[in-house]
Amino acid sequence: MLVTVFTPTYNRQKQLKGLYDSLCSQTFQDFEWLIVDDGSEDNTADVVKEWIEEEKINIRYHYQQNNGKHIAMNWAVANAKGTLFVTMDSDDVFRDDGIKIMVNAWKSIPDEQKETIASVKARCFDPATEKPVGRDIPHEHQMCSYLDAKYKYKFDSEMVSMTRIDVLKEFPNPDIRGGYKNGGLRFYPEGIWQDLAARKYKTLFINDQICGYTQDNSESLLGRGKKYNRYKENIHLWPHVINDNLDYFFYDPKSFIKAFVGVSMDGFFLKMSVNEMLNLARGLLRKSMTFCFIPIGYLCYVKRR
Structure with missing residues (x-):
């Protein structure tokens, strides 16, 4: 496998169908879909079993005790068969050529530069409006530090990443267990490992909007309408x-x-x-x-x- 698409899930059997359909429609098929179930109590396991039996795409399913997305990701990184790793949440969807676009962007990087590059990042769009999320990337693509993108250029809004598996192994999430049900962490902020990796590696940012992403504004310090629980x-x-x-x-x-x-x-x-x-x-x-x-x-x- 060239690519592992990783999806952590918790009681999201209904949302997963959209992502499954979008993965089945991919024009690039050299990938596995690695689903890590973080202790779901719904029928996620049965639904995924049916999809596995359909044999439309390569699916692996792993169930773990509820310990949070970061623990699920650590397991997925350790067990992924791909050399490139993409995280897609259960309510995300891919454009039909989404994985192909990211793979082609990665292959366009000269071999002698690949050791200095951690990821390819592509833009998202709002599935409800199909409008792009975030700021345009100059010249259709830009190679720079993730920290520069975030703070200097400010075009790093929510994006989908394809990352070298060896880089992810170099910057694992801390082993903080407990999970939502036990009052622990639901996730460990992903921006932390990306910031740390940016001191050593660069990222290729591309302007293509390939991932439908449902925006969550609950991180705002003074946001309204949602109970703050992060x-x-x-x-x-x-x-x-x-x-x-x-x-x-x-x-x-x-x-x-x-x-x-x-x-x-x-x-x-x-x-x-x-x-x-x-x-x-x-x-x-x-x-x-x-x-x-x-x-x-x-x-x-x-x-x-």
């Missing part, structure tokens, strides 16, 4: 941003202010003391900035509580 996950993200990425502050101050506010806001949700919040930041500068934003963090906590 504090257990984001308490890992905010310290990473302020500790590891602060050299990009002046390219995108808003993102870093959001992170400094997020440390205390999510800290209050987790009933952390001010001292514990400050200990999440490294060095006097970061601790001082974290302290200065605590009043705003508290107001955000009260609003979202």
